[in-house]
Amino acid sequence: MRIPVPLNALRAFEAAARHLSIKEAALELAVTPSAVSHQLRTLEDMLGVTLLRRAGTGLELTPAGQRLAPGLHQGLTLIAEAVAGVREERREGPLRVNMLPTFATNWLSPRLSLYPFERRGFSLDISTTQEDVDLAAGVADAGIWYGGGQWPGLEADLLFEATIDLYGRPGFASGARRARIERVSRANLFVSRHCLTWRRWMDSLPGGPFEPAMVTRVDSGGLTLQAAADGAGVSIAVCELAESAVRLGRLESVFKHPVKAGVGFWLVYPKALSEDRRLDNLRGWLREQVGDGAGH
Structure with a gap:
């Protein structure tokens, strides 16, 4: 299955949407806040919509962001669980x-x-x-x-x-x-x-x-x-x-x-x-x- 946008951009948006914070998303992903902002701009440009906007001192999801965030969170969670399962299996298998x-x-x-x-x-x-x-x-x-x-x-x-x-x-x-x-x-x-x-x-x-x-x-x-x-x-x-x-x-x-x-x-x-x-x-x-x- 081909995903028409960069996976890193999706990860950046998912983390920012969950925290409603660029800074917190950057800490989770171990990158700089500017890198997260760049990935978000790339994603929005490719989709042609605004996903997050400023709201006071924080962020809020736009309607488009609200539609994308739940499915993306679920998908990345499934990927993380699958990887964790394989990793645990490797730890129990032969070295x-x-x-x-x-x-x-x-x-x-x-x-x-x-x-x-x-x-x-x-x-x-x-x-x-x-x-x-x-x-x-x-x-x-x-x-x-x-x-x-x-x-x-x-x-x-x-x-x-x-x-x-x-x-x-x-x-x-x-x-x-x-x-x-x-x-x-x-x-x-x-x-x-x-x-x-x-x-x-x-x-x-x-x-x-x-x-x-x-x-x-x-x-x-x-x-x-x-x-x-x-x-x-x-x-x-x-x-x-x-x-x-x-x-x-x-x-x-x-x-x-x-x-x-x-x-x-x-x-x-x-x-x-x-x-x-x-x-x-x-x-x-x-x-x-x-x-x-x-x-x-």
Whole structure:
């Protein structure tokens, strides 16, 4: 259904008609009185009628305003009730959490057996994308994102600061240090485009920096770890995401030279969700896992 006038103008008129005050309508709508007046003029111009007029120190409805106000109030009330119902339903449903596939596979998945899914308020709906999604648009409720902690309009709680190191398949790190440097210098280095500080590691290596024979950039940190484990080359990767593969004997650090990445993993959410019980439950569990190291 197409409404032939701006919805904001209708909201401004409905609030002003209910309060019979521009100032009170502005306070309710969290805008300036001049903005309400502008919306009212726009509505009256589009309808070709006067809806409100001055009466002493206040306002009064014209006959046209009296005809419009009740139906408009009822309609906006129904919209508000419908939105509130959906919002309440979302609060009772699973918390929708978005994250990088690499984080989900290499950090979260090894710990999911410890997550209390059966407890009320702990239900999750997990999605993975290579890019941060628009939480304000309702694509997800919260995210576990990699970065510096600054996302406009969103709250961000640090889970852990990331470190990076160089990994290869078992046996790649054997031999003297100089031999390993020469071996790495002939290898294909796989790096994720999300790992923006990988050259920091190369420049900080004692005996370095070195230049690998080739650098292959991919869009997934998980692919860099898999390539290294399969013997396709070596990978500069986040240590906290590689720890599961190291523990399983699929990867090992070539030089055992972890370097701070300058970024971290954050629990990110809209401010309106800050008191949500489901978010608080997840945040508490994540912090327990971070505090326990590997979580096993």
